[in-house]
Amino acid sequence: MGSTGRYQVCCIGAGYVGGPTMAVVAKMCPKIDVTVVDISQRRIDAWNSQQDSELPIYEPGLKEAVLNTRGKNLFFSTDVDGAIERANMIFVAVNTPTKKDGLGAGRAADLTYWELAARRIAKIAKSPKIVVEKSTVPIRTAEAISTVLNASGTTKFQILSNPEFLAEGTAMRDLENPDRILIGGNLKDEDGIQAIGELVDIYSHWVPKEKIITTNVWSSELSKLVANFFLAQRVSSINAVSALCESSGADVDEVSMAVGMDSRIGSKFLKASVGFGGSCFQKDILNLVYLSESMGLKEIAEYFHWVVRMNDLQKDRFVSRIIHGLFNTVTGKRIAILGFSFKKDTGDTRESAAISVCQRLVDERANLAIYDPKVQEAQIWQDITAASRMDRLELERLVHISSNPYEASQGSHALVVCTEWDEFRDLNFEKILGIMEKPAFIFDGRNVLNHEHLRKLGFVVYAIGKPLDPRLNVV
Ligand SMILES: NC(=O)C1=CN([C@@H]2O[C@H](COP(=O)(O)OP(=O)(O)OC[C@H]3O[C@@H](n4cnc5c(N)ncnc54)[C@H](O)[C@@H]3O)[C@@H](O)[C@H]2O)C=CC1
Ligand SMILES: O=C(O)[C@H]1O[C@H](OP(=O)(O)OP(=O)(O)OC[C@H]2O[C@@H](n3ccc(=O)[nH]c3=O)[C@H](O)[C@@H]2O)[C@H](O)[C@@H](O)[C@@H]1O
Numbered sequence: 001m002g003s004t005g006r007y008q009v010c011c012i013g014a015g016y017v018g019g020p021t022m023a024v025v026a027k028m029c030p031k032i033d034v035t036v037v038d039i040s041q042r043r044i045d046a047w048n049s050q051q052d053s054e055l056p057i058y059e060p061g062l063k064e065a066v067l068n069t070r071g072k073n074l075f076f077s078t079d080v081d082g083a084i085e086r087a088n089m090i091f092v093a094v095n096t097p098t099k100k101d102g103l104g105a106g107r108a109a110d111l112t113y114w115e116l117a118a119r120r121i122a123k124i125a126k127s128p129k130i131v132v133e134k135s136t137v138p139i140r141t142a143e144a145i146s147t148v149l150n151a152s153g154t155t156k157f158q159i160l161s162n163p164e165f166l167a168e169g170t171a172m173r174d175l176e177n178p179d180r181i182l183i184g185g186n187l188k189d190e191d192g193i194q195a196i197g198e199l200v201d202i203y204s205h206w207v208p209k210e211k212i213i214t215t216n217v218w219s220s221e222l223s224k225l226v227a228n229f230f231l232a233q234r235v236s237s238i239n240a241v242s243a244l245c246e247s248s249g250a251d252v253d254e255v256s257m258a259v260g261m262d263s264r265i266g267s268k269f270l271k272a273s274v275g276f277g278g279s280c281f282q283k284d285i286l287n288l289v290y291l292s293e294s295m296g297l298k299e300i301a302e303y304f305h306w307v308v309r310m311n312d313l314q315k316d317r318f319v320s321r322i323i324h325g326l327f328n329t330v331t332g333k334r335i336a337i338l339g340f341s342f343k344k345d346t347g348d349t350r351e352s353a354a355i356s357v358c359q360r361l362v363d364e365r366a367n368l369a370i371y372d373p374k375v376q377e378a379q380i381w382q383d384i385t386a387a388s389r390m391d392r393l394e395l396e397r398l399v400h401i402s403s404n405p406y407e408a409s410q411g412s413h414a415l416v417v418c419t420e421w422d423e424f425r426d427l428n429f430e431k432i433l434g435i436m437e438k439p440a441f442i443f444d445g446r447n448v449l450n451h452e453h454l455r456k457l458g459f460v461v462y463a464i465g466k467p468l469d470p471r472l473n474v475v
Contacts, residue, residue: 026074061172118360163224169345184220242465252465277342339419358429
């Protein structure tokens with residue numbers, strides 16, 4: 001207990017996982033004090049902002065949960081040391097991106113932030129702590145972290161693995177009603193069992209006991225990576241099928257419905273798209289590739305790697321369709337990009353397929369007008385500049401950020417849907433057709449529009465995995 005007599009939880013890392021996860025813990029456990037800390041002052045200021053629209057991330061339902069608990073039993077702070085000192089349990093939800101340089105670059109997870117957080121805990125903690133690995137990490141990270149934590153010998157630490165399965169855009173729903181809670185710990189040790197019990201107690205406030213499962217630490221760490229591999233693999237598989245559909249006249253949505261109705265296969269995650277994005281699928285699969293390679297399992301590494309390669313291929317295929325469709329050149333043509341986030345209901349753009357699509361089109365010297373309802377203009381510039389070989393000045397001649405879809409469409413040769421935002425379904429396409437160059441093309445990278453209706457209006461439409469429009473120039 002902290003000095004207040006209340007159980008103290010601290011979370012290091014106030015990002016997409018730390019913020020929503022702790023908001024739910026605070027909401028569901030009013031008798032527990034939850035402090036979320038971060039080294040980024042800007043992020044913490046945004047979490048504490050009185051302007052609720054300024055929370056650092058957009059997630060349906062998040063604002064309400066934060067406003068109802070903030071200042072009561074949910075606190076956001078940059079005082080990392082103070083929070084560590086007071087805590088009974090410390091969640092670590094820092095970022096674990098793919099390594100950019102050095103050994104394992106482009107594949108292995110970069111655990112710098114994790115290790116820094118662990119070293120801070122080791123330095124500051126004076127009383128026993130339970131340290132919960134929330135970030136997605138390679139198998140056996142808990143063991144390494146345990147070595148760092150216990151090296152000074154000043155106090156005792158129990159390390160638990162408790163991977164997070166929330167998906168952005170549905171984070172609050174996923175957290176409040178999870179399919180399962182996975183806790184990995186030392187089941188052979190009394191202190192380990194006690195630590196697992198404390199974490200189970202927290203989740204038991206709102207999650208039925210049968211959904212809380214305990215395993216050894218390594219199974220838990222590996223299960224997280226494997227879950228993401230299985231999900232991404234389904235998207236890559238259906239995207240591979242989409243190419244087959246376009247060449248054969250089959251319709252990928254019909255195939256996916258027919259296949260998904262087999263209860264052994266299931267209907268979720270079978271939606272063909274321009275390619276999966278997000279901060280985790282690619283990174284976690286590359287992590288599995290690296291782990292397999294380090295274990296000498298070359299063919300298994302290749303098997304995992306194909307899921308990522310298929311995804312790159314799908315993005316390339318989509319851009320090729322646009323270029324060939326527009327009579328083999330997009331140079332100087334205006335193209336409206338609808339949607340920039342990696343999926344709907346989030347402003348997150350990490351690894352978004354839209355970035356690759358825009359970068360390839362800019363390489364072809366197309367003029368882009370980009371519209372997204374939630375992504376900040378500065379973020380779009382940052383992503384495009386990072387992805388492109390051109391500098392900001394050159395890019396500013398080619399790229400324009402639009403404040404609405406109609407402005408983006410004005411004078412454009414093609415509309416390209418990169419994110420499945422609901423509002424795109426309800427646009428006034430008669431009006432859009434009127435303000436576009438003719439022939440007016442639509443490339444629906446998410447299969448969200450009513451293609452038949454659009455064709456009747458006069459658009460030439462390309463959709464992923466659908467029979468090809470005879471008016472589309474196909475190579
Ligand atoms: N974004 C998602 O949907 C999911 C992410 N994950 C995993 O959760 C982890 C975190 O992901 P996100 O929340 O998306 O990352 P994020 O980048 O949004 O947040 C991480 C935060 O940690 C802070 N940080 C880094 N080092 C720190 C330190 N030493 N002390 C204090 N703060 C520090 C950063 O400033 C940042 O605000 C990753 O391992 C990710 O793979 C797991 C499930 C879902
Ligand atoms: O480890 C993580 O970070 C998380 O990764 C994914 O969540 P997230 O990346 O937020 O979003 P998803 O809903 O999985 O979508 C990922 C990408 O796949 C695409 N997708 C998804 C489903 C589908 O049928 N087709 C498809 O193209 C989405 O548009 C998006 O670009 C997993 O779904 C979460 O369980 C996991 O916790």
